[in-house]
Amino acid sequence: MIKRKKTKTVKVGNIGIGGENPVRIQSMTSTRTSNIDATEKQIQELLDAGCELIRISIPDLKSLNAFETIRKDFLDVPLIADIHFNHRLAILSMEKGADKIRINPGNINDKKKIDEIIEAAKQNKKPIRIGVNSGSLENDLIEKYGGVFPEALVESAIRWIDYFTSKGFYDIIISVKSSSVPHTIKAYTLLSEKTDFPLHVGVTEAGPFLPGTVKSSIAMGHLLYNGIGDTVRVSLSEDPVKEVEVAWEILKSLEIRYNGPMLISCPTCARTRVDLLRIVKEVERMIKKHSIPIKVAVMGCEVNGPGEARDADIGVAAEPGYGIIFKKGKVIKKVKEDQIVSEIEKEIIKMEEENDHS
Secondary structure, eight states: OOOOOOOOEEEETTEEEETTSOOEEEEEOOSOTTOHHHHHHHHHHHHHHTOOEEEEEOOSHHHHHHHHHHHHHTTTSOEEEEOOSOHHHHHHHHHTTOSEEEEOHHHHOOHHHHHHHHHHHHHHTOOEEEEEOTTTOOHHHHHHHTSSOHHHHHHHHHHHHHHHHHTTOOOEEEEEOOSSHHHHHHHHHHHHHHOOSOBEEOOTTOOSHHHHHHHHHHHHHHHHHTTOOSEEOOOOSSOHHHHHHHHHHHHHHTTSOOSSOEEEEOOOOTTOOSOHHHHHHHHHHHHTTOOOOOEEEEESSTIIIIIITTTOSEEEEEETTEEEEEETTEEEEEEEGGGHHHHHHHHHHHHHHHHHHO
């Protein structure tokens, strides 16, 4: 079992981040915030996918006014206002009900304005994520380290932590994102050694679905496996629902958190004599309706299942015209091929009922 590094707890709305709380999943709307209907539709889609905190960009007053309406329509959802450059929008977002604001202090570049944000956060009892990345890194640190390197990102983060805490403000979450996987891993590893504030982990500008998923999985997987990270956001040039789905798969693969069954399946080979990819897709769709944290295996022959997949809670070894259903490596029944998915679901339902009664 992975042991997380101990961090402080910061409340964002009704959600705790850090401390003994689970690793939280968040994403960000990609609609124009001023388009209330589209934004609210996307928020609901994110919630349905298992997103726990939702960040919304507030680039102007029109967006701020829309945010006020959205806030009223989603009272129980932790909403985060994403602010760049304009400190007044940061202050007004808190007054309009944002549960947290995210700022890059380097983008504001005026200590007096940052002081006003801190004071407003104190008065409204709202936390702040201090975001540090290549676009907001201070020039003196770029010169000191000869570019945007992990050590520079970390020094900037510590500089801002010290500044905020010197003003008596401690409801802080930190991020030091990079688009480079090695830089991301090194920056967060260094930062985790220097602070116990909760860490928001992610690879910024990760890219389209496939490369972005790979980058995020490598960086976040490495960090989470080593106990680093209290909340995650997978950043993809894609429907944000995909970000949430990838985040859950990362957590499930590390056996940190589950939002439903984990699917394992063989890659197929010459031994496979059925349309296994079709069966896998059908099982994948089916298990999304269930929340029990179990492992489901779909295998294409007797070699992989129930042999190699003997640790699966429920699985099938598919053969031409039929499937061998097994639990924890033990064969329990043989069914027709067109009954494979429904029979697996029956067993999942049984396990859910047993779990409810235990």
